[in-house]
Amino acid sequence: MNKSPTVIAVANQKGGVGKTTTAVNLSGALAMRNKKTLLVDSDPQGNASSGVGVKPNMRDKHLYHVLCGTNSSGDVVRTTALRKLFVIPSNIDLVAAELELIGQKNREQYLKTALQPILEQFDYIIIDCPPSLGLLTVNALTAAHSVLIPMQCEYYAMEGLAQLINTIRSVKHSFNKQLYIEGLLLTMFDKRNRLSHQVASEITNHFGDQTFTTRIPRNVRLSECPSHGKTIMEYDLKSTGAQAYRKLALEFLKRQE
Numbered sequence: 616m617n618k619s620p621t622v623i624a625v626a627n628q629k630g631g632v633g634k635t636t637t638a639v640n641l642s643g644a645l646a647m648r649n650k651k652t653l654l655v656d657s658d659p660q661g662n663a664s665s666g667v668g669v670k671p672n673m674r675d676k677h678l679y680h681v682l683c684g685t686n687s688s689g690d691v692v693r694t695t696a697l698r699k700l701f702v703i704p705s706n707i708d709l710v711a712a713e714l715e716l717i718g719q720k721n722r723e724q725y726l727k728t729a730l731q732p733i734l735e736q737f738d739y740i741i742i743d744c745p746p747s748l749g750l751l752t753v754n755a756l757t758a759a760h761s762v763l764i765p766m767q768c769e770y771y772a773m774e775g776l777a778q779l780i781n782t783i784r785s786v787k788h789s790f791n792k793q794l795y796i797e798g799l800l801l802t803m804f805d806k807r808n809r810l811s812h813q814v815a816s817e818i819t820n821h822f823g824d825q826t827f828t829t830r831i832p833r834n835v836r837l838s839e840c841p842s843h844g845k846t847i848m849e850y851d852l853k854s855t856g857a858q859a860y861r862k863l864a865l866e867f868l869k870r871q872e
Contacts, residue, residue: 621871622730622740623797624759628782629775630746632767633802636837637863638743639666640856641763643846644864646700650738653692656705657726657751659713663743664704667695668844671704678705681729682712682754688729696849701737713750722750723790727758748782756786761797765831766818768804768811773818796825798870800863804830829863832856 625638635658642654656663657678664671671677680686681703692701716722730740742755756762762783766772780796787794799822805811819826831837837856840847847857 620734620737620740621761622734622742622759624742624744624752624755624762625765626744626752626755626762626779627764627766627775628746628748628752628779629767629771633765633800633831634746635662635666635743636841637763637765637800637802637831637860638663638741639841640837640847640860641863641867642700642739642741643667643697643848644860645739645741645867646697647848647861648864648868649699650868651699651736652701653733653737653740654700654702655726655730655740655742655755656703657709657742657755658745659705659707659709659751660745661704661706661709662841664702664706665844666841667697667700667702667846669693669695669702669704670844671706675704675706677708678703679708679712682709682725683715688733692733697846700846709751716750716754723753723757723786726754730758748778752782753786753790756783756794757790759791760793761795763797763800765800765802768801768808768814768830770810770814772814773821797867798825798827800827800829800831802831803833805833827863827866829859829866831859831863834859 642652645652676686676691681688744752744755834856836851836854840850
């Protein structure tokens with residue numbers, strides 16, 4: 616196990632870019648490489664939770680209860696079908712947490728403080744952020760060591776990126792001096808489509824080796840697996856989607872060294 620666990624926020628305020636798909640499947644791929652991994656679902660939609668087979672109902676304890684201080688993070692960690700993968704689930708109640716935190720002192724630090732007691736139990740903690748730059752995302756960036764930014768290979772990919780990078784800079788400046796960009800990940804890549812290649816080369820030229828060489832393809836199996844509550848590794852290990860996320864996990868671990 617790593618001496619100090621690494622916390623990664625998966626963030627992009629643009630919806631539909633493969634953010635939750637990446638958080639879930641990178642977590643699964645790391646768990647399959649024998650890394651004890653915690654997925655923190657910080658999106659009120661709760662898609663990362665159901666993507667690993669955990670559907671928190673109203674009686675369950677989840678991230679909302681942790682941020683509001685009624686439960687410790689250790690109380691709400693749940694197991695998944697993968698032996699090394701764990702999750703702190705969330706549901707729509709999390710919207711209320713954002714509203715309740717607004718008036719609080721040090722409101723940006725709540726998630727960081729909440730994760731502190733369980734940090735040493737994991738090799739990697741991956742936080743799935745909501746598709747916005749609100750307080751939940753700022754909390755995730757304050758708690759994280761680095762940010763992984765999934766980007767769709769389409770015409771408007773670069774739009775909104777400047778906004779996200781400004782948010783990362785201001786969080787770094789104000790709350791988290793150590794924060795850095797882990798990398799940009801190109802998702803929904805269609806190698807038969809010229810636009811995909813154009814966007815990919817534009818992003819790579821602009822960001823250089825901050826861009827992961829692994830590209831996540833458009834893959835039907837990837838879009839099917841969440842409805843079965845399984846990561847792509849459990850759902851179809853031979854699919855191009857599973858191969859891509861396993862390759863991403865390897866590239867990610869190499870960068871960590």
